[in-house]
Amino acid sequence: MxxxxxxxxxxxxxxxxxxxxxxxxxxxxxxxxxxxxxxxxxxxxxxxxxxxxxxxxxxxxxxxxxxxxxxxxxxxxxxxxxxxxxxxxxxxxxxxxxxxxxxxxxxxxxxxxxxxxxxxxxxxxxxxxxxxxxxxxxxxxxxxxxxxxxxxxxxxxxxxxxxxxxxxxxxxxxxxxxxxxxxxxxxxxxxxxxxxxxxxxxxxxxxxxxxxxxxxxxxxxxxxxxxxxxxxxxxxxxxxxxxxxxxxxxxxxxxxxxxxxxxxxxxxxxxxxxxxxxxxxxxQGQSPAVKERTKVSAVREQASAEVGDTLQLDKKDPSIIVELDPPKSLTKMDKFLNGAQTLHEAGADAVTLADNSLATSRIDNLAASTLIKQQAGAHPLLHIACRDRNLIGMQSHLLGLHALGIRDVLAVTGDPTKVGDFPGATSVYDLTSFDLIRLIKAMNEGFSHSGRPLGLQTKFTVGAAFNPNVSSMAKAVKRLEKKIVAGADFVMTQPIYDVETLHQLKEATAHLDIPIYVGIMPLINGRNAEFLHNEVPGIQLTEQVRKRMAECGKDVQKGEEEGMAIAKELQGASLELFGRIYLITPFLRYHITAALTSDIKTRSAQQMRFS
Known part of the structure; x- marks a missing residue:
């Protein structure tokens, strides 16, 4: 038979x-x-x-x-x-x-x-x-x-x-x-x-x-x-x-x-x-029971989660995100919190915190973001790296963020552990940045990665990282398009150091209906410029910028002033082309990014007054 x-x-x-x-x-x-x-x-x-x-x-x-x-x-x-x-x-x-x-x-x-x-x-x-x-x-x-x-x-x-x-x-x-x-x-x-x-x-x-x-x-x-x-x-x-x-x-x-x-x-x-x-x-030898043969519709009760404050992606005024990395040392936590408050008072729409950038261990950015929200009144935006958490830990981390009222995140792959201070540590990478974006969007629909209902829908706004400092901008944009299809709500770029790249970026992304925050990281001296250009993946400086910083020699004040001047030139062009800036604070020197933030706000107010 x-x-x-x-x-x-x-x-x-x-x-x-x-x-x-x-x-x-x-x-x-x-x-x-x-x-x-x-x-x-x-x-x-x-x-x-x-x-x-x-x-x-x-x-x-x-x-x-x-x-x-x-x-x-x-x-x-x-x-x-x-x-x-x-x-x-x-x-x-x-x-x-x-x-x-x-x-x-x-x-x-x-x-x-x-x-x-x-x-x-x-x-x-x-x-x-x-x-x-x-x-x-x-x-x-x-x-x-x-x-x-x-x-x-x-x-x-x-x-x-x-x-x-x-x-x-x-x-x-x-x-x-x-x-x-x-x-x-x-x-x-x-x-x-x-x-x-x-x-x-x-x-x-x-x-x-x-x-x-x-x-x-x-x-x-x-x-x-x-x-x-x-x-x-x-x-x-x-x-x-x-x-x-x-x-x-x-x-x-x-x-x-x-x-x-x-x-x-x-x-x-x-x-x-x-x-x-x-x-x-x-x-043995028995017949199966006969079940009702009508299609069962899955009924899921989804309560609406309390909506926390999220980044206002549709705002018309210049929007500014400022990165302030959590410190490596507990002794610098007070300085970090003072920095977050200073940036908030200067007008930053969000303070963004990297997730152990360059695979270097820092104070947990979830704890740090909770403190700046409670003590400084700043709006946190967390980077989430795929490197450090397996799938179980990642979903748990996201649920914890939501429970604490943190709604804005940036999904990143994360630098491999070999570049950091624990080169023998394991890079997890259960998820890619694309998978992480999709996971977050599934949670926004009320489901865990396994498909289990969460009971409530999360309300995350998720950003995608983008590196324009590549040999083929077109290929990089194709990759970015996949992140947008996965569900990315906004984009944050790696630091850019020349206006020509800004124009190339504008042309290459003109078809994308998504906010793009242009990365600008102020330089502080010639040594800093050479390190970023030669040793940090995803960052390239022009010969002109490197020369300008080298001419400052070891003069600390002159180095900072020249770095700010370059940053102002770049942020002026970035605001004209994109209307959004992502400032990256160098070495907890938040007085630099606070000054740049205040400059943007002042210029915006003047333009509104005379328009």
Whole structure:
């Protein structure tokens, strides 16, 4: 009997984790490469699941795509690893009432991926071709966090082999939702419409949360539901993920899976033949319950968050942001707070605080921004670097900002740790600046990165960094356009030191309907100018500017005056072209940027008086 015919009236039991068994038996390295070098071990694992009652087993090919095999230098063996995986599963199933699924795993895992859609599509297609060459009974697509990637995979299989049954399993970000807030029912309906024959959930969650998610699902006639829960939530032991051994618990939950209308029930991470035996003993030969077959609409109550003060991006008067970096030393905190108050009183619309710029440890900018808001009355704008926080910490940080009433942020990649004072520290980079912008915008819609409702919508205004000091302004603007598509509300540039670059920037961004704050960092002496030009990424000074600063020699007063003169020339042109300035305070010398801020305000008032 064909797979789908068998599935129509009977619950089929799938197998559990292959990797768990192979690791326990001493295999190391690529699990999938065991197909070529540990064939007996792989066949034995399949047979253990068959003896436990599984009548659907997977080929040992979950991560056998070219992109993941590159981690082991095995990409050139992709075809044989996949074909051999199906052959070994068929050998184990020979003469038994068991179906063989050719397995393809998702490539994106909910974090930033180095691979684009075309690379992922090509890897999926080549793996699918290798699996199909051995004629499995069904193709299983599992552990997909990205719905787009899974839809693309379904299309690939159906184009290569229109009659091949396809199982499409999503992995959830939270109970009932995929990453990005997509309700699981909507996702599964999409997969059904794309041609997947069996649709469901696997990995990420144990039985309880999987069942809770299944309760939100209602499918059309003809669609079959699958579930492959993890053994439990994972723990860490000796550097490895470990799962609780709980077969009796699985047995107690089996009937709940049947009540939810599951036709195919197996296990994922941490599950063993004993878990599968528990399902078999409870459900062997039973029919799935029939659930109501009307589409369930996801209803989400979203309360409006209290709107905090945000940067007025549509103001017509000159708008000025002034950067004042938190100090490295606790002894300079009073000076920092005095600086923030001075800048606020001079007329700065916001005081912006970098996030450990140049990978140098400073007083936390969240704590510093809270203090300047409370004690100086200044409006804070925080930089958020992707370098220092993983995805969990990043979302937590953003929620903390919102709870403290801080609404304006700048998303930046962050300088690598090797340039700073802790070169041995780890650069995290779970997110790119593009991902961070999208995360913030999702939170503004009321969803966490996992898709879980936050209860309230955040009200962040998010800026994007832009470096105009590049060889190709056009390419830089193309990158900026992607940040705007991701959701950026305004732009802050790296410091610019010549008027010609300002005009080039204006021309290159004329089509962009977004406020641009032009970066201006006053110079203080010739040595400072040479350091910035030669050693700081993203900053270039003209020969004329460097010469003017060099001529000041070691005269401190003359150096500051010349630096201010250059800054005034640049800010005059910047205001005429863009109407917005981003002043960067050098070395906590806030009297310089306060004077420049006052100069802008004075000129603006005079112009209004005479207009």
């Amino acid at each position: 064909k797979f789908l015919d068998k599935l129509q009236n009977e619950i089929l039991i799938g197998d559990g984790a292959i990797g768990t068994l192979l690791y326990d038996r001493g295999h190391s390295g690529s699990i999938e490469d065991a197909n070529r070098h540990a064939e007996e071990m792989v066949v034995s694992a399949h047979q253990e699941y068959i003896e436990a009652g599984a009548n659907v087993i997977q080929s040992n090919t979950y991560a056998a795509n070219q992109l993941k095999l590159m981690n082991y230098g095995l990409e050139h063996g992709m075809g044989e690893i996949n074909a051999q995986g199906v052959r070994l599963a068929k050998h184990a199933a020979k003469g038994k009432n068991v179906y063989v699924a050719g397995t393809i795993g998702g490539i994106r895992d909910g974090r930033a991926s180095p691979f684009n859609n075309q690379e992922i599509k090509a890897a999926t297609q080549s793996q699918a071709e290798a699996l199909l060459s051995e004629d499995p009974d069904v193709i299983l697509l599992e552990t997909y966090y990205d719905l787009h990637e899974l839809v693309q995979a379904v299309r690939v299989i159906k184009r290569l082999s229109p009659d091949m049954p396809v199982i499409g399993n999503v992995s959830l970000g939270d109970v009932g939702v995929l990453h990005g807030g997509i309700p699981v029912n909507d996702a599964l309906l999409r997969l059904w419409n794309e041609g997947a024959n069996v649709i469901g959930i696997n990995c990420r969650m144990g039985p309880a949360q999987t069942i809770a998610s299944l309760e939100e699902i209602s499918l059309p006639e003809g669609a079959y539901l699958s579930a492959y829960p993890n053994a439990s939530l994972p723990g860490i032991q000796d550097g490895r993920l470990v799962y609780q051994s709980n077969p009796d618990y699985f047995k107690s939950q089996a009937e709940e899976f049947r009540k939810q209308g599951v036709h195919l029930l197996g296990g994922c991470c941490g599950t063993t033949p004993e878990h599968i035996r528990s399902f078999t003993e409870k459900l």
